[in-house]
Amino acid sequence: MITDMAFFNPTKCLSPVKSYKHQEQALQLTKSLPHYGFFWEMGCGKSKPILETAIWLCMCGEIDGLLVVSDKGCYEGWARDHVPTFMYSNIQYRCEVYGSNMGSAQARKVEALFAAQDDVLDILCINVEALSVGRGIDVARRFLEAHHSMMVVDESTSIKSHKAKRTRNVIALGKIAEYRRIATGTPVTQSPLDLWSQCEFLSPGILGFKSFTGFKSFFSLMSRVVMGHRTFFQITGYRNLDVLTRTISQFTSRITKAECLDLPPKIYETVYVEHAPEQAQAYREMRDMAVLQVEQGQVTSTLALTLIGKLHQINCGHVRDDSGVTHDIPSNRLSSLISLLEKLPGKVVIWGHYQRDVELIMKMIDQTFAPEFAVDYYGETHPRDRILHLQSFRHNPKCRWFVGTPAAGGKGLNDLVVANTMIYYANYYDLEDRLQSEDRLHRPGQLDKVTIIDMVVPRTVDVKILQALREKRSLASEVLDSRRLLDILD
Numbered sequence: 001m002i003t004d005m006a007f008f009n010p011t012k013c014l015s016p017v018k019s020y021k022h023q024e025q026a027l028q029l030t031k032s033l034p035h036y037g038f039f040w041e042m043g044c045g046k047s048k049p050i051l052e053t054a055i056w057l058c059m060c061g062e063i064d065g066l067l068v069v070s071d072k073g074c075y076e077g078w079a080r081d082h083v084p085t086f087m088y089s090n091i092q093y094r095c096e097v098y099g100s101n102m103g104s105a106q107a108r109k110v111e112a113l114f115a116a117q118d119d120v121l122d123i124l125c126i127n128v129e130a131l132s133v134g135r136g137i138d139v140a141r142r143f144l145e146a147h148h149s150m151m152v153v154d155e156s157t158s159i160k161s162h163k164a165k166r167t168r169n170v171i172a173l174g175k176i177a178e179y180r181r182i183a184t185g186t187p188v189t190q191s192p193l194d195l196w197s198q199c200e201f202l203s204p205g206i207l208g209f210k211s212f213t214g215f216k217s218f219f220s221l222m223s224r225v226v227m228g229h230r231t232f233f234q235i236t237g238y239r240n241l242d243v244l245t246r247t248i249s250q251f252t253s254r255i256t257k258a259e260c261l262d263l264p265p266k267i268y269e270t271v272y273v274e275h276a277p278e279q280a281q282a283y284r285e286m287r288d289m290a291v292l293q294v295e296q297g298q299v300t301s302t303l304a305l306t307l308i309g310k311l312h313q314i315n316c317g318h319v320r321d322d323s324g325v326t327h328d329i330p331s332n333r334l335s336s337l338i339s340l341l342e343k344l345p346g347k348v349v350i351w352g353h354y355q356r357d358v359e360l361i362m363k364m365i366d367q368t369f370a371p372e373f374a375v376d377y378y379g380e381t382h383p384r385d386r387i388l389h390l391q392s393f394r395h396n397p398k399c400r401w402f403v404g405t406p407a408a409g410g411k412g413l414n415d416l417v418v419a420n421t422m423i424y425y426a427n428y429y430d431l432e433d434r435l436q437s438e439d440r441l442h443r444p445g446q447l448d449k450v451t452i453i454d455m456v457v458p459r460t461v462d463v464k465i466l467q468a469l470r471e472k473r474s475l476a477s478e479v480l481d482s483r484r485l486l487d488i489l490d
Contacts, residue, residue, distance in 0.1 A: 015052070015088055020262050022255055023049045031056045035202035037156070037252035038183040042344065042421075043267040043451035044255050046183045047082045047154070054150050055088055057179060058121045065116065065147025067140060067177065068125045069170060070154035073271040073336050076458055078125045078154070081270055095123040098139050099274075100130055110139065114146045122147060128158045131173070132166040144176040151177035153201060155343070156184045160194040162212045167197045174201045186343045187252075192219055192238055195248060207247055219244055257420070257449045266442055268470065269453045271340060275315075275460075276330045283314045283460065290489050304485050308429070308461050308475075311489070315457045316426045318356045326356050333455065334364045337425060340453070341365075341401065347393065347419035350403045351410070351437055353426040355379050361403050361425060372396075377404035390415045406430075410437035417445040423453045429465050429475035464488045 019027070027049040030036045040046040054066040068078045079097045087093060094117075096109045113122045124143045130136030144151065151174055153159060159167040174180050180202050188194045196215050199207050209215040221237040257263060275283060290307040313319045317331030341348065352358045358378040365374045375389035381404075392399045394415045402409075402416060409416075410433050422441050427434065442450045456462035464487075468475040475488070 015086070017048070017086055019048060019052075020045060020260060022260050022262075026253060027052050027056070033251075034178065035180045035206070035251060036182075037187070037198070037202060037248070038181065039185070039187045039252050039254045040183070041185040041256045042269065042453075043257050043449060044185075044260055044263070045267075047078070048086050050152055050154075050181050050183060051082060051086050053179075053181070054121065054123075054152075055091055057150060058091065063148045063150050063178060064121060065113075065143060065149035066121065066123045067143055067149060067151045067173075068123065068154060069128050069131065069140070069152065070125070071158050071339065072127050072129060072332070073273065073339060073455075074155055075125045075127050076272040076274075077270055079123070080272070080458065083123060091121055092119060093121040093123060095125070098124060098126045098130065098136070100127075100133075100136070101274075114142050116147050128153070128155075128166060128170070131169045132164075137169050137173070140173050141176065144173060149177045150179035150181065152181045152183065153198075154183045156182035156198045156201070157186060157189050157194060157343070159197050159201060160189065162197045162200075171197065171201045171204075175204075184343075186345070189342065191235070192241060192244055195244070199248065199251075202251065206251065207244075257451070260449070263449050265449055266438070267449055267451045269451060270466070271336065271453055271455050272458050273331075273333050273336045273455055275457055276332050279314060279317065279329050279331050282319070282329060283311060286310055286314060287489055291486065294485055294489070305429075308465075308488065311461045312426070312428065312465070313354065315460055315462050316352075316354060316357055317360065318354070328356075328360075333425070334360060336455065337361065337423070338364060338368050340423065340455075344421055346421065347400050347402070349416050349419050349422045349441060350401055351406055351422065351424050351426075352378075352403070353405060353428045355405065357426050358403050358405060365401065365403070372398050374401035374403055375399060377402060377409045379405070379408055381408070394418050406433040406437040410440065413440050414443065414445065416440045417443060417447075420446065420448040421451045421453070423455065425455055427454060427456075427462070427465050427469060429468060431469060431472060431474055434469045435472075461488060 023045055031053045038046040038050065054063065057063045068075065070078065076097055079095050083095045094113060096113055098110050110124065113124055116122060126136060126140055131140060153170060159170050161167055182198050182202060187198060193216055196207065196212050207215060209218065219238055219240050220235045221239055222233045223236045225232055225234045310319060314329060317333050318326050318328045320326045350361060352361060355378055358376050362374060362376050375392050377386055377389055381389065390413070393402045402419065419441060422438070438452060454466050456466055465475060
């Protein structure tokens with residue numbers, strides 16, 4: 001709550017993480033602006049200056065609430081990663097996640113945010129899909145109306161469709177907030193017209209047009225089409241794009257990894273994937289059985305790793321029974337991967353752990369895009385085909401995605417440096433496999449910074465496996481301690 005007794009002092013900024021030059025420049029140039037867009041490539045660190053803007057505005061007594069709207073892979077990441085990492089030590093804050101399937105305890109925490117407190121920055125993170133329905137809209141509106149607020153739409157292409165219900169809702173909610181920000185590495189995914197709704201959220205009319213129709217007419221080339229008794233106009237191209245570029249440059253910035261000279265050679269990102277209902281039930285049953293066995297002292301180190309492996313398989317959307325037969329489980333992991341691939345430019349290396357991971361990914365790419373967009377490299381790939389697949393990935397511009405397992409391609413391959421982004425669709429606890437597979441991109445011949453993206457299911461063994469890998473710890477040795485094993489399973 002903002003009162004005359006607020007004690008914040010904007011000159012005492014105690015940031016726990018040093019900013020890179022482009023982040024500091026962006027903060028100083030934009031922190032007092034009512035609206036701004038960060039069209040920064042993934043890995044450039046756009047979340048830090050956005051969060052620091054909210055902190056600065058809070059310390060100045062301008063806001064006491066931050067609403068973060070993002071897609072299903074990123075909104076939890078704000079609460080779990082960005083806020084704890086970048087929050088200043090002299091700021092009191094409350095940060096919660098709203099989800100349609102949250103329990104009663106979490107619902108009470110979200111409800112508590114609607115009562116602002118003196119000298120506390122409240123942060124609510126919500127999935128953009130929740131703003132398509134009444135309950136999510138009500139939660140977001142109540143939060144904004146309870147605070148002087150800043151609203152952020154991260155991965156803002158989620159509101160590119162001007163006719164979509166959630167786009168209209170987001171734009172309406174933005175009018176309540178005193179400050180607004182958008183962020184995405186790919187502001188234009190299909191056409192320049194994608195920019196209309198994103199910019200309307202920032203400030204209605206900021207592009208110089210009162211309606212989408214006027215905007216489309218000015219920037220589109222239209223042709224008259226006659227089909228039987230029907231006559232309509234169809235977009236055949238675009239014009240005046242230099243005008244559009246100059247206009248948006250006044251309130252947005254575009255940065256690529258290649259332009260950020262002080263970025264580290266490896267940049268780590270995390271994408272969170274929620275369980276599907278059937279998957280969540282299977283995971284709970286397996287975890288409860290594993291915990292009971294550990295508590296009864298029935299678990300050897302070998303069995304412990306087997307139990308972790310079963311839980312990990314369930315997270316990946318399949319599980320192998322005692323007869324060796326693999327059963328698929330409905331999962332959000334594949335759709336989250338496709339959403340991620342649609343945002344990433346250039347070539348990408350995708351690592352699964354299981355052969356079934358590769359098969360499911362390749363099938364989904366074939367169905368969503370086209371077979372020539374990806375090649376596989378795993379245990380079932382014929383040795384002759386492996387050479388052809390590597391050549392295609394390296395030299396064929398249409399072939400954008402290399403899908404493999406670290407067991408097959410994590411060592412010795414030098415042909416993958418044409419990519420600078422790597423996705424771990426599924427991690428496993430083998431530290432050597434992880435380090436070796438990372439080095440397929442981060443090696444001589446690489447001309448850019450390498451972005452490494454980990455897909456994990458929150459509150460599961462995925463998180464514990466990733467923590468161990470990033471801290472270069474051996475999870476296999478830690479399961480010998482029953483207390484540590486229970487922590488991994490929890």
